[in-house]
Structures are given as structure tokens and as C-alpha cells.
Amino acid sequence: MTQDFRGDFDELLGRFDSGKPFAFARYNDGEARVLANQPVGCKHEWQYRPNKDLHFRSSLRESLRIQDDSFFYGLPSWDMSPWMHDLVRGLTAARRESLTFAALFANGNHDRFLEEFVPRLRRSNRPTIFMGNARLSRPRLEEALGISDFLPLSGDCIQLWKRRERELLDLLDLKASLSRGAVFLVAGGPLGKILIHALWKVSADNVYLDVGSALDPLLFGRPTRAYHRDPMNRAVIPCWKPEGEAEEATLVMERSQEKEAR
Structure with missing residues (x-):
């Protein structure tokens, strides 16, 4: 990776x-706030509670520790939030060549994702496993993406990890160890990164893609994010941090800790 959005x-x-x-796992603003132990969530989807969900934060942080030339991490764009970019980058163990944008399938690449990646997926003869929202139906996923298996994730993803961590890890072990050359599409919010990390540790013989909300218009038949419906948002080309810029993550976290202490 060269940290060029289109390249x-x-x-x-x-x-x-x-x-x-x-493997490609994407850490954007929600993940950055979890890693900074700040309150964050998506309405009616999931909530992170500072100091109450620290095991989830620990699992998310651990998922950034893989050093492998075939495992790629997407980071918050520097122009969106310098401190988030610095924080996530500072927690990764990967080389620069394994780092790219968390928004690689969104903004100025979203149309290309739907027009170029999805047809490739449908033409592929590789087994395709989708892990995501339990409200989706398998027939819909088969029609839209040509999947061969569906692993539903239900409820708040942070609480799901808290309640069913061992069960989920055992299921991932089963699926990944019996697959070779398969494509795993993961849309599980912050939990998706933890799942991709676990899958890769079981088997590095498959493709694991953190697709997030990029497929939502296709799967739900409606936009769920600003970059789905806003032409100006879909024209945005995120920027990487220029060399020589000062680190901002430490300062922001210190301010956050001071605020909690008051």
C-alpha cells in the first residue's frame, strides 16, 4: 500500500x-473512540461505555497487533481527525506498507466498490461467507452477493462479544479451518475487526474483508450512511498524514483523562 486513496x-x-x-480490517472513528476509552455508538445498534466495556477495548486493541504482509489495516484519514489517525496508527504493529484508509470502500471509492468489486465477487467461484446483521435473510444475500454461507450477528455487537465470546471463537475456528480460498465478508461494526483477527489466526488461507456499511444500499435497498446518498460525500478523497506533522493522539487522550477525573 502507498497510502494513495485510489491506488x-x-x-x-x-x-x-x-x-x-x-485480510483487510478497517478502524474508523468509532473504533478510535473505543480505543481512546470514550463513549461512542450507533443509535439502535451498539454502545461503548467507558471503563465498563474494557474487555472489548482490549480485544479490539489486540486485533491491531498482527505483523503480516498479507494483513492490511485501514486507519482514520488524517484530514478527518489527526488525533484518531495518530492513535490507531500508534497502536498498530504493522509496517507502513500494510496501512491504508479505513474509508477505502467509501467516499470517492464507493461507486467503484459497487461497480467493480461486487461484480467480481459474484463472478468468483470461491465460497463466500457473509458475517453480519441477523435481520438480513439468506435468500437476499444469495441473490445480491451469491453467498454460500451466512453467519448472523444479532444485537449490540459489544454486548454480543461479552456474552458469547467463546461460542463465537469456536464457530470462527470451525469455519476458517474448514475453508481454503474462501471469501469472508464481515460487516460487524467494531466487533468485525476482532472477528477478522481471530479468523486470520486460525487460517491465513482465505480472504477476510471488512466491508462494513459499504454493501448496505445493495442489501437493505436504502442508504444508511451519508456517503450512500450524498454526491458531495462520494466525491471526497481522504488524505494521509503528511510526513513531519506532530502527533496529536497523546494530547487528546490526556485531555480526555483530565475531563473524566474532574
Whole structure:
């Protein structure tokens, strides 16, 4: 990866076309706030409570520790939030060549994702496993994406991990260890990153993609995020941090801790 928004998208497409296994996990603003132990969530979906959900934060932080040339991490864009970019980057163990944008499938690449990646997926003869919202039906997923298996995730993803961590890990072990050359599409919010990390540890012989909300218009038949419906948002090209810029993550976290102490 060269931290070029369009170029990195092309590289990921090329890797998919090559049939070689790889993983891509995306850490955006929600994940950054969890890692900073700040309250965050999506209405009616999930909530992170500072100091009450620390096991989830620990699992999310651990998922950033893989050092493998075939495992890629997406970070918050520097122009969106310098401190989030610095925080997540500082917690990764990966080399720069394994880092790219968390929004790689959104903003200025979203149309390309739907027009270029989805047809590739449908034409592929590889088994495709979808992990995501339990409200989706398997027939809908088969029609839209040509999936071969569906692993539903229900309820608040943070509480789901709290209640069913061992059960989920055992299920991932089963699916990943029996697959070779399969494509796992993961849409599980912050939990999705933890799941991709666990899948890769079981088997590095598959493709694991954190698709997040990028497929929502196709699967739900309606936009769920601003970049789905706003032409100006879909024209945005995120920027990487310029060399020589000062770190901002430490300062922001210190201010957050001071505020909690008051």
C-alpha cells in the first residue's frame, strides 16, 4: 500500500483478482473512540461505555497487533481527525506498507466498490461467507452477493462479544479451518475487526474483508450512511498524514483523562 486513496483500492482489487489470501480490517472513528476509552455508538445498534466495556477495548486493541504482509489495516484519514489517525496508527504493529484508509470502500471509492468489486465477487467461484446483521435473510444475500454461507450477528455487537465470546471463537475456528480460498465478508461494526483477527489466526488461507456499511444500499435497498446518498460525500478523497506533522493522539487522550477525573 502507498497510502494513495485510489491506488490502494486498485491494489486491493488486484489482490482479490490474483486469488491470493489476504485480510483487510478497517478502524474508523468509532473504533478510535473505543480505543481512546470514550463513549461512542450507533443509535439502535451498539454502545461503548467507558471503563465498563474494557474487555472489548482490549480485544479490539489486540486485533491491531498482527505483523503480516498479507494483513492490511485501514486507519482514520488524517484530514478527518489527526488525533484518531495518530492513535490507531500508534497502536498498530504493522509496517507502513500494510496501512491504508479505513474509508477505502467509501467516499470517492464507493461507486467503484459497487461497480467493480461486487461484480467480481459474484463472478468468483470461491465460497463466500457473509458475517453480519441477523435481520438480513439468506435468500437476499444469495441473490445480491451469491453467498454460500451466512453467519448472523444479532444485537449490540459489544454486548454480543461479552456474552458469547467463546461460542463465537469456536464457530470462527470451525469455519476458517474448514475453508481454503474462501471469501469472508464481515460487516460487524467494531466487533468485525476482532472477528477478522481471530479468523486470520486460525487460517491465513482465505480472504477476510471488512466491508462494513459499504454493501448496505445493495442489501437493505436504502442508504444508511451519508456517503450512500450524498454526491458531495462520494466525491471526497481522504488524505494521509503528511510526513513531519506532530502527533496529536497523546494530547487528546490526556485531555480526555483530565475531563473524566474532574
